[in-house]
Amino acid sequence: MKKTEVWILGGFLGAGKTTLLKNLLLEEKAAGRKIAVVMNELGKESIDSDAVSEDIPLRELLNGCVCCTMQGQFEAQLHGLLTENELDVIYIETTGAAHPVEVLDSCLSPLFAERLRIRGIISLVDGPAWHHQERLSIPVRRLLIEQIKHADLILLNKTDLMSESEKAAAIQQIQAIQQSGTLLMTEHSQVKLEDLRKLTASPKGAIQKADVNSQLHLKTYVHHFDGIVSLEGFEQFLKDMPETIYRIKGYLVFSQSEGFFSVQYSYGMPLYMKEPVKRKPILVFIGENLDHDWIRSQMDAITQ
Numbered sequence: 252m253k254k255t256e257v258w259i260l261g262g263f264l265g266a267g268k269t270t271l272l273k274n275l276l277l278e279e280k281a282a283g284r285k286i287a288v289v290m291n292e293l294g295k296e297s298i299d300s301d302a303v304s305e306d307i308p309l310r311e312l313l314n315g316c317v318c319c320t321m322q323g324q325f326e327a328q329l330h331g332l333l334t335e336n337e338l339d340v341i342y343i344e345t346t347g348a349a350h351p352v353e354v355l356d357s358c359l360s361p362l363f364a365e366r367l368r369i370r371g372i373i374s375l376v377d378g379p380a381w382h383h384q385e386r387l388s389i390p391v392r393r394l395l396i397e398q399i400k401h402a403d404l405i406l407l408n409k410t411d412l413m414s415e416s417e418k419a420a421a422i423q424q425i426q427a428i429q430q431s432g433t434l435l436m437t438e439h440s441q442v443k444l445e446d447l448r449k450l451t452a453s454p455k456g457a458i459q460k461a462d463v464n465s466q467l468h469l470k471t472y473v474h475h476f477d478g479i480v481s482l483e484g485f486e487q488f489l490k491d492m493p494e495t496i497y498r499i500k501g502y503l504v505f506s507q508s509e510g511f512f513s514v515q516y517s518y519g520m521p522l523y524m525k526e527p528v529k530r531k532p533i534l535v536f537i538g539e540n541l542d543h544d545w546i547r548s549q550m551d552a553i554t555q
């Protein structure tokens with residue numbers, strides 16, 4: 252029986268996993284391959300699923316992490332995908348908090364051993380965040396190291412936001428953690444399928460468990476908006492908020508302009524993009540020790 256290839260896309264919150272997925276799906280489609288996607292998000296709301304066009308089978312695992320609490324559901328979803336479709340490749344986008352090897356473990360379940368060919372783990376490193384590691388808590392730094400250590404391909408991403416000396420330092424530090432994987436520097440997660448095909452998954456060493464609930468204290472909070480939001484107020488909030496809010500994403504309507512905007516924030520950088528269609532105005536906040544009441548009051552204060 253032909254085996255379905257599996258790629259696991261890892262890397263911390265906002266590093267560029269969905270951007271990579273979009274790029275790879277375009278190439279895979281152009282090559283005429285049958286693709287499916289499994290997306291795992293920490294929050295209850297799906298924000299990234301639009302990255303996958305409707306003709307591609309998509310399974311979403313929301314509100315938890317495959318590597319900690321959702322292993323059973325993950326296996327059931329994989330099983331469903333494999334029985335309902337004849338697939339060449341499955342891409343699994345993990346949450347930014349996932350330990351890649353534990354995700355790999357789930358794929359190696361005896362249920363699918365005959366059906367899947369694990370091609371490898373791709374870990375994205377957010378270049379600017381790596382450079383400012385001192386802003387991250389120790390469990391998060393430990394997780395970043397684990398994500399690098401066990402990757403078959405490491406993409407040092409967002410290099411457009413790094414100076415030459417920052418890039419050189421990051422490369423040296425990453426290579427000190429992991430010598431056997433391939434390291435590429437990328438902007439907007441641009442990598443060729445050709446580069447992936449050259450890789451073969453290597454056996455993984457001992458892993459340190461990074462549990463979303465116990466060590467990392469990563470939590471999500473979803474805020475539903477019932478009005479329009481002041482852009483100035485939102486930007487002020489970004490300046491005032493604790494550095495332990497690592498990621499914000501969702502959709503908003505701003506008082507200053509018409510229509511819906513997608514909002515993406517990671518490591519100090521907000522990005523707003525006009526949305527062609529109507530959206531539910533929500534924001535998902537992901538961070539450590541999130542103070543829900545404080546975020547709620549801040550969001551209420553900027554909503555008109």
Ligand SMILES: Nc1nc2c(ncn2[C@@H]2O[C@H](COP(=O)(O)OP(=O)(O)OP(=O)(O)O)[C@@H](O)[C@H]2O)c(=O)[nH]1
Pocket residue numbers: 262263264265266267268269270271299346347408409410411412437438439440498500515516517522
């Ligand atoms: N400047 C710059 N921005 C980038 C680059 N790659 C991704 N981004 C932006 O960074 C933000 C996060 O990218 P995503 O691809 O959604 O990151 P992710 O890892 O999927 O995020 P989570 O799923 O929340 O963990 C988006 O606004 C991207 O457009 C890059 O190389 N340079």
